[in-house]
Amino acid sequence: MIFLKRQLPLAITFVMGVGFILQYYIPHPVSEDAITTVSKWMQIISGFALFLGLASLFHVHAVKIKRQVPGWGYSLALYVGMVGTMVAGFWNHGETMADGGQTAFGWLYDYTMVPLQGTMFSILAFFIASAAYRAFRARSREASVLLVSAVVVMMGRVPLGQFLVPWTWDVTQWLLNVLNSAVRRAILIGVSMGAVALSLKIILGIERSYLGGGKDQ
Amino acid sequence: MKAFARRMVGIDRRVIFLLIAAAILLPMLKPFGLPIKVSPEVKAVYDYIEALPERSVFLLSFDFDPSSKPELEPQAVALLRHAFRKNLRVIGMTHWLTGTGLADGVFSQVAAETGRERGKDYVFLGWSPGGSALIISMGQDLYQAFPSDYTKTPTRGMPVLEGVRNLRDVNYMVSLAAGGAGIEMWYVFGKDKYRFEMAGGSTGVIAPGLYPFLRSGQINGLIGGLQGAAEYETLIKRKGTATAGMDAQSAAHFVIIVLVILCNVFYFILRGEKGSPR
Numbered sequence: 001m002i003f004l005k006r007q008l009p010l011a012i013t014f015v016m017g018v019g020f021i022l023q024y025y026i027p028h029p030v031s032e033d034a035i036t037t038v039s040k041w042m043q044i045i046s047g048f049a050l051f052l053g054l055a056s057l058f059h060v061h062a063v064k065i066k067r068q069v070p071g072w073g074y075s076l077a078l079y080v081g082m083v084g085t086m087v088a089g090f091w092n093h094g095e096t097m098a099d100g101g102q103t104a105f106g107w108l109y110d111y112t113m114v115p116l117q118g119t120m121f122s123i124l125a126f127f128i129a130s131a132a133y134r135a136f137r138a139r140s141r142e143a144s145v146l147l148v149s150a151v152v153v154m155m156g157r158v159p160l161g162q163f164l165v166p167w168t169w170d171v172t173q174w175l176l177n178v179l180n181s182a183v184r185r186a187i188l189i190g191v192s193m194g195a196v197a198l199s200l201k202i203i204l205g206i207e208r209s210y211l212g213g214g215k216d217q
Numbered sequence: 218m219k220a221f222a223r224r225m226v227g228i229d230r231r232v233i234f235l236l237i238a239a240a241i242l243l244p245m246l247k248p249f250g251l252p253i254k255v256s257p258e259v260k261a262v263y264d265y266i267e268a269l270p271e272r273s274v275f276l277l278s279f280d281f282d283p284s285s286k287p288e289l290e291p292q293a294v295a296l297l298r299h300a301f302r303k304n305l306r307v308i309g310m311t312h313w314l315t316g317t318g319l320a321d322g323v324f325s326q327v328a329a330e331t332g333r334e335r336g337k338d339y340v341f342l343g344w345s346p347g348g349s350a351l352i353i354s355m356g357q358d359l360y361q362a363f364p365s366d367y368t369k370t371p372t373r374g375m376p377v378l379e380g381v382r383n384l385r386d387v388n389y390m391v392s393l394a395a396g397g398a399g400i401e402m403w404y405v406f407g408k409d410k411y412r413f414e415m416a417g418g419s420t421g422v423i424a425p426g427l428y429p430f431l432r433s434g435q436i437n438g439l440i441g442g443l444q445g446a447a448e449y450e451t452l453i454k455r456k457g458t459a460t461a462g463m464d465a466q467s468a469a470h471f472v473i474i475v476l477v478i479l480c481n482v483f484y485f486i487l488r489g490e491k492g493s494p495r
Contacts, residue, residue: 024410036357042350043362050314050346096318109318114283117315121284125469129237130230133476137484147481151474157421157444159251160467169254176428185429 010205017203057082084108149175219490222483233476240472244464251467253460258431259448262416262438263299265389271304273388274381276413278403279311279320281395285420289393290323291446291459292418296391297327299453306377307339308387310363312351312398317344321367335368337376343367348398349406356384356411384411391440393418400427404435418445 020038023031061075088104096106138144155161156172201207266275277296281289300307311320324341333339342363345351354362359381360373372378380386390413392403400417408415414437417427421442430436440449443466446459 032357035353036361039347039350039354039357040361043345043347043354046346046348046350096321106318110322113315114286114319117283118286122287125241126234126237129469129473129476130233132473133228133233133480136477136480138481147477151477154470154474157442158467158470159253159463160249160471162254163251173256176425177432180425181428181432184426185432188429 006208006211009211010208014203014205017199021203081112149179219486222486226480226483226487236472236476237469240468241465244468245461248461248464250464253444253447253451253463255448255451256445258439258441259445260438260452262296262391262418262440263449263452265414265416265437266296266299266303266305269303269305269388273305274308274386275300275305276308276310276384276387276390278390278392278394278399279309279316279323280313280392280399281319281420282313282315283319285395286319287458287462288420288443288446289395289418290319291443291457291462292393292440292449293320293323294327294457295446295449295453295455295459296393296418296440297323298331298455299449301327301331301333301338302453304338307333308342308377308381309339310342311344312348312402313395314344317367336366336370340372340375340377341367342372349402352384352403352406353410356407359383384413387411387413389413390415391418393440394423395420396423400430400436404430408435416440 016038020035023035057078061078064072064075065079085105085108088108092098092103092105094105095103096109097103102110136147136150138147152168153172153175155165156168156170162169198207202210269275277293277300279289279293297307307324309320309324311317321341321343324335324339327333328335328339335341343366345363347354351362359378363372365371366375384390384407390403390407392400392415394400394417400419403415403417407413416438417430417436418440419427419442421444424439424441424445427436427439427441431439440446443459443462446457447463450457450460
């Protein structure tokens with residue numbers, strides 16, 4: 001049993017990890033066929049992940065409704081929305097348009113999903129303004145530099161700012177292309193090196209937490 | 218003075234919400250239509266498409282969903298108008314399941330207005346799971362990754378895909394991205410291995426994070442947020458929702474700048490006072 005739980009997954013990880021690092025550098029037809037097949041497997045596995053996510057969501061909210069925990073009404077709304085959309089989707093065979101007209105599934109997408117998601121995102125503008133008013137203060141030298149840069153970029157990125165204070169356009173371009181790029185590049189290099197190190201640790205079997213069951217299993 | 222400053226620092230946030238709402242609504246009702254300046258990063262995308270020969274293959278990936286529609290849909294519309302005007306063959310797809318209907322709607326709308334035909338001038342492949350695996354799959358064999366398009370028409374034999382076997386046959390690609398599954402993923406798993414030129418379009422909030430890719434040449438251009446979309450509309454000489462929205466964005470930015478400056482003035486007035494905002 002321990003073989004199936006630990007040694008086999010570690011062996012598969014090592015072989016596939018090393019194999020597909022090498023595959024990248026070997027443009028042989030066998031190597032190309034292998035990546036074609038494996039990319040298809042990965043797509044299928046990703047598809048199953050969707051079902052897992054859906055099942056988990058159903059389970060979490062079913063428990064909330066059953067126990068009538070505070071806010072269980074939202075879980076009920078989620079259930080009604082999800083089940084309703086799924087029924088409409090199956091009924092219309094996943095089509096948003098049929099016979100030149102909109103299906104119920106298409107209607108749900110256009111008139112509930114699009115406006116609801118749009119509303120959620122647009123609310124951010126209001127909260128950002130409120131948060132900026134309360135929190136964006138020149139408390140220190142560093143905070144002052146950030147504040148001045150933010151004001152310049154906010155002006156330089158809109159026509160009214162470019163019209164009133166023309167130099168903000170050039171300064172914004174410089175800030176984005178030079179200072180911002182340098183900082184982001186440093187972060188990216190750090191993150192990428194971390195990702196490479198973690199990948200190597202997983203391939204070599206040093207990092208085993210993905211197997212589950214605690215450190216010493 | 219201090220009493221006033223104290224009152225203003227603790228102002229009800231609903232007043233700020235009202236100011237922002239007014240700043241967005243009023244310019245929409247009465248636009249002031251200021252000229253849009255074009256940045257080199259947006260011009261680079263335009264120039265590359267402009268230089269492509271007729272019937273070149275242009276891949277447009279709609280990597281967003283309705284929450285980013287106001288910023289990214291105008292970019293998609295402007296790019297499609299340009300591509301169709303240049304008589305390019307356009308392949309559309311999405312990595313975001315919830316963006317599928319939106320993307321198909323944009324394709325249908327722009328194709329109808331420019332008289333382009335599905336299957337002949339463009340194809341919308343829809344969504345398929347996998348993210349990075351899907352890109353690799355398309356790089357190996359497009360027809361295995363997408364055996365049929367969004368309308369369930371088999372992709373093999375479609376006139377628009379004539380001579381296209383995989384991503385290596387794509388002349389230019391743009392990923393319009395609202396988050397993780399987007400430009401970086403297309404570069405790492407697509408361009409780096411299958412050697413096609415690509416650019417990115419993104420929401421304003423993630424655009425600054427993409428400048429290192431732009432500066433290193435990993436992407437050849439970047440359309441950032443509503444401003445980027447408005448710049449592209451200016452380049453193709455066809456004003457749309459982005460140009461209209463820039464007045465509202467200008468006013469909203471100004472309200473926020475004024476609020477931030479005022480708040481700092483009040484902060485300085487109250488500095489040193491016991492219990493003053495920190």
